[in-house]
Amino acid sequence: MKKFVSVISIVLCLAFLCSCTNGKDQVVMKLSNANADKTTEKVYSYICDTFGNKIISAQQESTWMGSTEYEMDYIYETAGKRPAMRGFDFMDDDFKGVVNRSIDWWNNGGLVTICWHCGSDFADSYDECKNDEIDNWDLILTDGTAENKAFIEGMDKAGNALLELQEAGVTVLWRPFHEFDGAWFWWGKGGPDNFKKLWIMMYNHFTYDLELNNLIWVLGYSHNGYDYKTKPAQWYPGDEYCDIVGADSYEVEENKAEKRLYKIAEKITKKKKPLIFHECGLIPEIEDLQAVPWCSFMTWHTEWLIDTNSKEHIREIYNSDYVVTLDDLPDFRD
Numbered sequence: 001m002k003k004f005v006s007v008i009s010i011v012l013c014l015a016f017l018c019s020c021t022n023g024k025d026q027v028v029m030k031l032s033n034a035n036a037d038k039t040t041e042k043v044y045s046y047i048c049d050t051f052g053n054k055i056i057s058a059q060q061e062s063t064w065m066g067s068t069e070y071e072m073d074y075i076y077e078t079a080g081k082r083p084a085m086r087g088f089d090f091m092d093d094d095f096k097g098v099v100n101r102s103i104d105w106w107n108n109g110g111l112v113t114i115c116w117h118c119g120s121d122f123a124d125s126y127d128e129c130k131n132d133e134i135d136n137w138d139l140i141l142t143d144g145t146a147e148n149k150a151f152i153e154g155m156d157k158a159g160n161a162l163l164e165l166q167e168a169g170v171t172v173l174w175r176p177f178h179e180f181d182g183a184w185f186w187w188g189k190g191g192p193d194n195f196k197k198l199w200i201m202m203y204n205h206f207t208y209d210l211e212l213n214n215l216i217w218v219l220g221y222s223h224n225g226y227d228y229k230t231k232p233a234q235w236y237p238g239d240e241y242c243d244i245v246g247a248d249s250y251e252v253e254e255n256k257a258e259k260r261l262y263k264i265a266e267k268i269t270k271k272k273k274p275l276i277f278h279e280c281g282l283i284p285e286i287e288d289l290q291a292v293p294w295c296s297f298m299t300w301h302t303e304w305l306i307d308t309n310s311k312e313h314i315r316e317i318y319n320s321d322y323v324v325t326l327d328d329l330p331d332f333r334d
Contacts, residue, residue: 027271032203032240037213040171042332043111044216044243051274051295056324057317058113058298059305060087060279061101063094068101071305078311079318082326085111085173087298091118092125095161099168106170106333110326113173113218113278113298114162120186122154132186137194141201155202159210166214169333175218175278176202179248181235182222192234199237217242220278223249223261232264245269246294248279250304257284257292281308286320 029048031041050056059071067073076082086105088098102112119128134140139147158176165172180188180195188195199219206212219242221232236245245268247261255261258277265275277284277294281304289297299305305314317323 029272029274032217032243033207033213033215035207035211035213036215037166037171039169039332039334040214040216043171046330046332047216047244047274047295050324052293054322054324055289055294056085056111056296057081057083058085058087058111058296059083060089060298060301062301063097065302068097071299071301074306075314075318079315081318082110083318084324084326084329085113085296085298087301088112088114090114090116090158090161093123093157095157099161099164102165102170102172103168106168108326109329109331111173111329112165112170113175115175115178115220116158122151122157129185129187133189134186134194137190137197141194141197152201152205155205156210159206159212162206162212162215163210166212169214171214171216171332173218173244174206174215175220178220178278179222180220181230181232182224192230195235196237200241203237203241216244218244218246218276218278220276221245221247221261221265223247223251223258233268236268239269239272243273244276244295245273246276246278248277250279250281250300252280252282252284257288257294259292262292262294280304283309283313283317286317286322290322 031044047056059075061068061072062070072082072086088102090098098114102114106112117126117129118124120132120134136147139145140151142148162172162174177187177195177199179185183189187198203217206215219237221235245265247258247265249255249258249261252258262275269275274295277297279298279300281300283297283299299309318325
């Protein structure tokens with residue numbers, strides 16, 4: 001009898017060990033910021049639980065089409081649903097507008113993600129973020145220099161807006177310095193080493209100096225994947241400085257849901273992070289999204305949503321059981 005019990009114990013022990021090591025759903029994923037607030041922990045836990053089971057819908061807004069609800073209204077009028085997450089941009093110093101719209105969206109039950117197209121002085125807009133270059137990376141990245149202080153002061157424009165959102169109880173999927181490995185924005189033109197130092201500087205300043213505990217840090221690669229001069233892993237700042245990792249692509253027609261980019265992100269993170277398709281034009285087909293299980297997709301604004309996707313396709317996506325829409329989300333608010 002003792003021998004029989006011993007065998008059972010060994011079998012159960014082996015089964016337990018296998019359950020802890022097989023599959024991404026068995027990996028413990030946790031926020032990089034140990035002081036993250038409870039609401040942010042809830043949101044991150046939900047994203048981790050959804051990852052691999054369903055996909056969260058998201059839509060980037062525009063503000064110049066006569067209504068800030070241009071894309072949201074179009075999706076609702078077309079599909080009878082709204083995206084679960086809304087993308088905002090601090091571009092053109094629209095801090096007040098983004099804060100107000102983010103609070104409204106959050107209070108209506110939605111998730112918030114914010115990026116920032118800006119020049120190297122953290123002002124202006126899209127043209128500057130592509131045209132600017134930094135020649136004095138060492139001075140900017142060295143604590144205490146005049147250049148460093150001015151740079152941090154520029155960053156604080158976003159930091160102060162994010163503090164307002166923290167005070168309002170809003171969790172933000174913060175997606176700064178996106179498409180860095182493409183090297184078409186100033187923050188990527190200095191190469192991977194300077195980018196990593198830049199990312200870590202912002203992370204440390206926002207997390208420890210400003211005490212922003214409402215952020216989920218999203219590291220967003222471009223579509224370059226392994227096709228660029230550098231290797232994707234060279235740009236990775238480390239597990240302790242980000243919470244979600246992914247890529248974007250406007251090449252869905254050729255590459256569908258971009259399994260090639262998913263596999264790269266999965267390898268870099270060693271399956272420790274949820275993986276996100278943080279921008280696209282054409283939304284991949286449902287079967288492709290199921291085959292390449294990103295935690296979320298976000299369609300870019302204006303013509304990327306409306307001209308690239310047929311109304312039939314939008315209806316199919318937003319009414320699929322696999323896609324999480326606004327009305328599917330739990331209430332994260334305390």
